[in-house]
Amino acid sequence: MDEMKASSSTYELKPWVQRLVLFAVCFVFWLALVWPVSPVDGQLLPGDIAAGLFVSAFVAMVMKEMVRVNFIRFVNPRSWFWIFVYLFVFSYYVLKGGLDVAYRVLHPAMPIKPGIVKVRSVLKTETGRTMLANSITLTPGTLTIEVTEDGIFYIHWLFVNTLDEEEAAKQVLRRFEWFIGRIFE
Amino acid sequence: MNEIGMTTNEIIGLALIIIGVLFDLSGCVGLVRLPDVYNRIQASTKCVVLGTTLILLGAMVSLASPQAVVKGIICILFILITSSTAAHALSHAAHRSGVSLWDKSVIDRYAEDHGHENNEEGAL
Numbered sequence: 429m430d431e432m433k434a435s436s437s438t439y440e441l442k443p444w445v446q447r448l449v450l451f452a453v454c455f456v457f458w459l460a461l462v463w464p465v466s467p468v469d470g471q472l473l474p475g476d477i478a479a480g481l482f483v484s485a486f487v488a489m490v491m492k493e494m495v496r497v498n499f500i501r502f503v504n505p506r507s508w509f510w511i512f513v514y515l516f517v518f519s520y521y522v523l524k525g526g527l528d529v530a531y532r533v534l535h536p537a538m539p540i541k542p543g544i545v546k547v548r549s550v551l552k553t554e555t556g557r558t559m560l561a562n563s564i565t566l567t568p569g570t571l572t573i574e575v576t577e578d579g580i581f582y583i584h585w586l587f588v589n590t591l592d593e594e595e596a597a598k599q600v601l602r603r604f605e606w607f608i609g610r611i612f613e
Numbered sequence: 614m615n616e617i618g619m620t621t622n623e624i625i626g627l628a629l630i631i632i633g634v635l636f637d638l639s640g641c642v643g644l645v646r647l648p649d650v651y652n653r654i655q656a657s658t659k660c661v662v663l664g665t666t667l668i669l670l671g672a673m674v675s676l677a678s679p680q681a682v683v684k685g686i687i688c689i690l691f692i693l694i695t696s697s698t699a700a701h702a703l704s705h706a707a708h709r710s711g712v713s714l715w716d717k718s719v720i721d722r723y724a725e726d727h728g729h730e731n732n733e734e735g736a737l
Contacts, residue, residue, distance in 0.1 A: 457687065460683045460684065460687055461684060461687065463680045463683065463684070522662065522663055522666070523663065525659045525663070526636055526659050526660050526662070526663030526664070527663075528659075529639075529640075529643065529655060529656055529659040529660050530636060530639040530640075530643075530660055532643075533639055533640075533642050533643035533646055533647065533656055533660070534639055534642065538646060538647070540647070540648075540652065542648075542649070542651065542652055542714065542715060543714070544651075544714070561697075561701065562693075562694065562697040562698065562701075563697075565658060565697035565700050565701055566658065566659065566662055566693065566696075566697050567659075568659075569655065569659075571651065571654060571655050571658070571700055571701070571704055572701050573651075573701070573704045573705050573708055574705055574708075584651045584655070584704060586652060586655050
């Protein structure tokens with residue numbers, strides 16, 4: 429997306445800084461995962477750390493192009509606050525989604541009315557749309573099938589309430605769009 | 614410790630794990646009962662994500678060590694990201710290769726706008 433490129437190139441980090449950030453992230457994840465669960469018999473071995481350093485360095489060398497995230501956005505405390513709020517909203521919808529699908533599946537008559545609807549999102553950035561698409565997939569009865577360049581989401585809906593595009597967008601998209609807009613845009 | 618020989622953490626953790634397993638089970642039932650690919654993907658993402666998250670939370674609570682919590686949170690994060698991405702990729706691929714929706718589906722705006730790509734010669 430053009431806006432995305434324009435905004436990130438303003439803060440574009442130097443390639444070696446990008447690699448360093450990627451290296452640090454990989455290494456921290458590695459340490460968290462090899463950190464032994466039991467404090468009695470488990471210790472962090474030097475071999476584990478060496479392997480982590482090696483693998484993280486390799487990943488950082490190979491994957492330079494993967495780091496396209498706008499880092500300035502991520503150190504912005506306002507974004508962090510909204511991410512924190514969004515976490516609760518999202519958890520609520522994940523719980524509701526699981527209960528809803530479990531109910532429809534276990535109900536003897538299986539009350540489903542599936543279909544693919546088309547809705548338009550107001551989000552502009554790629555990161556925002558990706559997050560929205562993933563959130564939709566994890567919440568009550570909706571599954572993103574395709575997102576087009578101009579922000580149209582095709583969504584498989586387990587129980588199609590309405591055939592109207594605006595009304596569908598209201599029911600499926602709007603509950604997340606506001607938060608994601610606050611985080612990324 | 615109480616009379617059944619478990620700590621409170623272990624009891625809460627076990628309860629969470631049991632609820633999680635029930636959600637996973639209902640996801641599997643959905644995989645068998647629901648009519649088409651798209652509905653089945655729905656069941657297998659939603660119920661399984663919730664179920665597996667609850668199982669991990671249960672493990673975190675019953676082990677109650679910082680290491681377990683960190684690992685659990687990382688695993689939950691990975692499950693959330695990968696399962697929704699996989700569901701999207703699978704359903705998109707299914708639609709592109711011309712897998713039809715269930716007969717009683719009410720609408721298919723994606724097929725109206727794009728058509729089933731392999732369907733033009735009446736293959737399905």
